[in-house]
Amino acid sequence: MNVHETEVRARALGLLRSGSKNADVARELSVPVGTIGYWKHLDRAKRGECPGRHDPKCPRCDGRGLDEPAYSYLLGLYLGDGHISHYSAHRVPNLMVTCGESWPGLLDECELAMRTVFPDNSVCQVRRTGCRNVKVYSKHLECLFPQHGPGKKHERAIVLEPWQQAIVDAHPWEFIRGLIHSDGCRITNWTTRLVAGERKRYEYPRYFFSNKSDDIRKLFTDALDSVGVEWTTLARGSDPFNISVARKASVALMDTHVGPKH
Structure with missing residues (x-):
């Protein structure tokens, strides 16, 4: 410095x-x-x-109110790019979601969701090369994110608790947005066709979601089914890690409720 x-x-x-x-x-x-x-x-x-010293109340332990739409979105972010750390330099665990600096809108939405779900806890952004880690500190992170555990998410079972599933069922679009904003994208594909002897280029948008966890992909596709979005699985070799949304009506639905990262 x-x-x-x-x-x-x-x-x-x-x-x-x-x-x-x-x-x-x-x-x-x-x-x-x-x-x-x-x-x-x-x-x-x-x-x-240090944040957490005065033990802010927890929705699960103390019955504090929980903003369910914000939680559904944050849950999607956590399952994609988030993890809970018990770094010894801090007295309180932190939930960290890594976001690219090229999407400032995503950074703002992630921070807002954390502040909404944890209104009495410390939230900050820490700059790293090409990205920022958005963090919230709380002693009750594992109460709200019981999927935390040793090892990588795709190497262990990821199952929502009944109360979490009820929130996702009530706010599926927020959950889908969180997953797309973490491990998904909206891209424009193109192809060419011969029309009246002339080759023309056609462009069409589609959404992709990529995750190695079978359980997380299933949570994503179940949410898509619940809102009427058609999807397909695209495999790279023998690995079915990619979910594609390409049909025009389904892309239009996604554009209305999700949209590209910004």
């Missing part, structure tokens, strides 16, 4: 300790709001005010 950054960080912490909001400090100092949030978290931890 250079001298200039040290001075900026000191000014930021002074403003934060005086009660200024993260966004206001970021705007005043021309520093990304995620960086401000991360500095604030480290400062609070250093001073013994």
